[in-house]
Amino acid sequence: MTRIIALLLLMAAAALPARAQDAFLDALPGLGGNFTAQAEAVDRLGAAGDPRALPVLRALSDGRLVKLSDGTLLVRDGAAFTNAATGAAATPAEADTQRISINNRVRVALRGALGRLQIISPDAGERLAAAEGIFRSRSADNVGLLETALARETVPRIRDQIALALAVSRLVSADPAAKMAGITALGGSASPEARSLLLESRAANPDLAGQIDAAIADIDRRLAIRRVAETAFQGLSLGSVLLLAALGLAVTFGVMGVINMAHGEFVMLGAYTTVIVQDLLRGHPTLAPWSLPLAIPAAFLVTAAIGAAMERGLVRHLYGRPLETLLMTFGVGMMIQQAVRLVFGAQNREVISPPWMQGTMLLPFDIPVTANRLWILCFSLVVFLLIVAAIRFTRFGLEMRAVTQRRPIAAAMGIRTGRVDALTFAFGSGIAGIAGVALSQIDNVSPNLGTGYIIDSFLVVVFGGVGSLAGTLIAAFGLGVINKMLEPWAGAVLAKVFVLVAVMVFIQRRPRGLFPQKGRAAEA
Amino acid sequence: MTETNKITRRAALLGLSTALAAPAFRPSFAQAAPIKVGVLHSLSGTMAISETALRDTVLMMVEHQNSKGGILGRRLEAVVVDPASNWPLFAEKARELLQVHRVDVTFGCWTSVSRKSVLPVFEELNGMLFYPVQYEGEEESKNIFYTGAAPNQQAIPAVEYLMSDDGGSAKRIVLLGTDYVYPRTTNRILRGFLNSKGIADADIMEEYTPFGHSDWQGIVTRVKTFANQGKKTAIVSTINGDANVPFYRELGNQGIRAEDIPCVAFSVGEEELAGIDTRPLVGHLAAWNYFMSVQSPANTEFKNLWQAYIKNPRRVTNDPMEATYTGFNMWAQAVAAARTTAVDAVRTAVIGQEFAAPAGYTEKMLPNHHLSKPVMIGEIQADGQFNIVYKTAEAVPAENWSRFIPENANRRRG
Known part of the structure; x- marks a missing residue:
């Protein structure tokens, strides 16, 4: 009997590899x-x-x-x-x-x-x-x-x-x-x-x-902490997008006082410059992976040039007439939008995301954040610091402040105010173009790209206090975080409504925003 | 006027050359006034991304029909207006088409809100509109022919698929949509349907976002949380227009794979995917009544016609374009059958028209002014096309008044 079993086992063992094949x-x-x-x-x-x-x-x-x-x-x-x-x-x-x-x-x-x-x-x-x-x-x-x-x-x-x-x-x-x-x-x-x-x-x-319930409760405790961190990051990320969109406007509207309704279109032009740069470099062995960073200076130059032309050709004739400026820039914005639609078509254009901007990264404590948002958050802060440095520490920044504070005296000191005006407007427009490079990574590159950001940009600048860059920073991140905190229980539509109502009430009470400008410049 | 003169001159020349040289037939139009075809699609604003392709489709059909000799020996002439994604402007432009240009037929609209805005104008002036987009149903007008899908031809079969073995046997459903009439009505119908299938309200999450919403981080995170409650979850998206690109990008970046949480969309076609890298999205789904990847002789003809007309061999076709194409052909057949372009006569003639559509099925215009159409579900591929994973054996007749809305219980079903 045992022999038969042993034999059977042996046969089974021998058959195994053959059966596996x-x-x-x-x-x-x-x-x-x-x-x-x-x-x-x-x-x-x-x-x-x-x-x-x-x-x-x-x-x-x-x-x-x-x-x-x-x-x-x-x-x-x-x-x-x-x-x-x-x-x-x-x-x-x-x-x-x-x-x-x-x-x-x-x-x-x-x-x-x-x-x-x-x-x-x-x-x-x-x-x-x-x-x-x-x-x-x-x-x-x-x-x-x-x-x-x-x-x-x-x-x-x-x-x-x-x-x-x-x-x-x-x-x-x-x-x-x-x-x-x-x-x-x-x-x-x-x-x-x-x-x-x-x-x-x-x-x-x-x-x-x-036991299962206890294990779930255990996991929930860890997840709760992570969720707070996640919401905070998402709020900061939304804030960084608002900041990028608003920074250019903080210069043209905040510093110069020009109501530039074409601001969103400059952002859009920056995004399209990214598409063009990527198309040109496609297939280039060494430069292709760097097409996104290379698009940044390109977008700045393109939009700054268009901004300078617009200031010299149109805006300067309307200084001191805000209503006409508003209508004129609005019209120019529509013309830019339709021109882009005619040249590039109404369809979305595909922008390539480099590998380091795709997927999710883990921050310490296993907090998952999406890579593109993290990079844009860092990028917005760098751009902000560069603008602050440019205004505070460069000759151009000094002249810009002088002209906006007291134009006749600045002119008497030998500053060519017209040239400074053009450069400031070009600077603001260029920053909008840089924002477009970043936004191309999270939004559609279509002719409508800019329209979605123009209201938010004005909101941030006015809320922060016109003319105050720090105010713009705080307002952008503040609105972003509040929006994301409200979203889970109010929904995306209502959260936005609540934020708008809150800003309206705030502006009623403090018309000059979070950080009002003091001194003579504010009365001018 | 100059246009007509030119044509007459050309016709005379053609006639001369034909008489002199070739016995081959060439279209030569008699003195009769042209048949006017109105095109009411947004060419600017937020909907331009989707609607410009439909304008081009109608223009292509007009040109194609003229090359075949027009209809009833009369040449076709397109009248294009731009309602600029502005809903009240749609009504004004519709009135302009009917009263100033006196068009014989109009092809137009995409969003339901624009259709609702022009409906009273078409009824008042007794015009004829062909509407080519899938929609929420709950409407019927003697002046409108609906060549897109009703909910029972798209939304409900798609959710049934998600709940089937092949679709992943979903037990929890997330309804995401843009905040306007189409998503809200569709989701109301779907909720009724899901409840009838034993899915409780606690297992349904419903969220709406504004048009052009671009920050999806919070919502996608909440969907993930909702999905991790021990039951297989799927997303049903009625997100419309521009907002889809950032939505899909966020899905990809947050690592939501189709194997875990499949997302089926009702408004995302080949055209919308053109702006995204689809590699992280492989396996997510779309439900339509036509895909460019359909293999049929009629589809080959349609694609060739389109790519030749637009002079770009890589331009894609999509479902609303196919619905426009089918609607145009049915109208042309009806005019030929009625031997007139008078709206009342053509309306009677359109009903019952059959056409071998590019979708590979013979579609028929039903008395409720809707089509019978096949239902197809496709998975997104890495190249931006769809791989058809499910289709109905036959064309499904449209049910524009949904049985899952309680108020419709007493309504007669066509």
Whole structure:
């Protein structure tokens, strides 16, 4: 009897590798079937753990797997093809190849399968992605694999992710002790997804409800702190956008007193300059990755030149007549907008985001912030400091202040006031153009880009106190943070209404804004 | 007047050359006055991004029809006005088209608010408007033909798909929209539908944003929180126009992948995706009645016609353009059948017209002035096109009065 059992076991052991190979070849044709068949085949390939499946599944995920009319599956690599089953090179007729497309269901299966196959990859990035994939695929079959992977892993960040995936796999396993371990491990994390999984498993495990609730409460405590930090960042980020949009106006309206309704259009022109610079540099080997930083001086020069022309040609004839200035600049703004629409079309233009401006970054304490917003926040502060420095420490800044404070006396001192006026207006317009470069990264580059910012810009400048740069800074960040704090319970529309009402009431009480200008300049 | 003179001269020349040389047919128009086709689409302002392509589609059709010899031997002439995304101006421009230019038919409007603004004008002056965009339904006018989808041809099948196995079996739904009549009515219908499917109000999140909203950080964060409550969540977006680009960019940047929280949109087509890098968005969905990637002979003809007319082999086509194209052809067929352009006669003739649409199905104008249309759901691809993952076997008749709005219970269904 024992001999027979031993024999049977031996036979089973001998058959195992052969069956594993078969599993790969058996499952493969399913990838060419409908979505249900594809998802099943992907699951089977992942479970078999055959390394030959890895290039095939990657190709399926990237849309590089093609099917011939006879059902053969080929992996495309540039212009070369290899047979998915045998790995041999193939040369199919181009007309015969049909690209295999997938849907979300197949993508979910792929993430789990690729995770299983890549968790022992030598590449750290692939291991991290694999651990995330397994974390979301929630299968009890992965416990053994993950335990091995965790023992070998040396990178702390990946270790954490594997531990999280292991906890999930244990949570859905049948073993009560493993379940308990899984719950405790998930409770120690600050992952919103882990919280979701715990909630999901609550119904299936009524006997463990107490422990699960405790773990969820644990996660909630950590998440609450993170949420406050997130809201604060989002408020600052909105503030930085307001600041960028308003800074140019703080010079033309705040310092010079010109009501420039075409300000938004200068922002828009800055964004279009970014598009043009990127188009020109596209394909250039060394400069292409730097196209966004290079667009900054280009946008400044373009908009400053247009601003100078506008000041010399039109605005200066209307000094001291605010109503006519308002109408004239409004008209010029509409003309610029329609001209851009005629030249570039009404459609949005695509702006390339460099890789360092995409995705989410983790600040200390695991606070997730989006990279583009973080860069724009830093950028707005740098621009602000540069403007303050330019006005305070340069010859041009001195002349500018002199002319705005007492024009006749400045002229008597030998300052060419007309030239200073033109330069100041060009300076403000140039800053609007720089803002356009930054805003192209978060908003549509379309002819309407500017119209959305003109009201907000005036609001910020008036609220902060006309003529006060520091006021503009505080007003922008203040309005941004208040808006984001109100949004969760009032909704985006009402939050904006509340902010507008609050500013109106404030201006009624203090018409000169947060930081009123003192002295003779204020009365002029 | 000069235009007519030129044409007559050219016609005379053509006639001469035809008589002299070739027996081949060339269009030569008789002295009869041209048929006037009004185009009422915004060419400036916030909706210009979507509506300029529709103006070009109508102009293309007019040119194409003239090259085929016009209709009833009469040449077609387009009259283009610009209502500038300004809703009251739509009504004024509609009046101008009907009273000053005396157009025989008008193609126009995109937003529901603009359609509501011109509706009384078309009814008062007995004009004829073809409206080419999917909308919220709850309307019927004898002077308007609706060639876009009603909610049962787009919104409801899309949500059914999200709740199916293939769509990810969503149990919680986020309804995001721009704050105006179309999203609010659609979401009201969807809420009724979801409730009828056993999804409680606690599992539905509804949020609205102003036109052109660009700061989506807070909302996307809240969607993430809402999604992490232990039930599979999906987003249904009725966000319109410009606001879509920053919305999708924020989704991509915050790492919301289609595998985890799929987002299905009703107003995002190939044209809107042209301004975004779609690689982080692969797998998010859109529900329409046509995609540029449809494989059909009629679609090949449509795409070739468009790219040749616009002289850009990379310009995309989209659903409202296809609806304009289909509507125009149905109108042309009806005029040919009625042998007149008189509004009342053409109206009777349009109903029942069939057309093999680029969507690959034969669509039919129903007595309720809406079309039967196929429903398609596409996943966004890395190249900005859609991969069709679901379509109905047959064209679905439109139900403009939704059964999921309680007040419609007593209404007769067409």
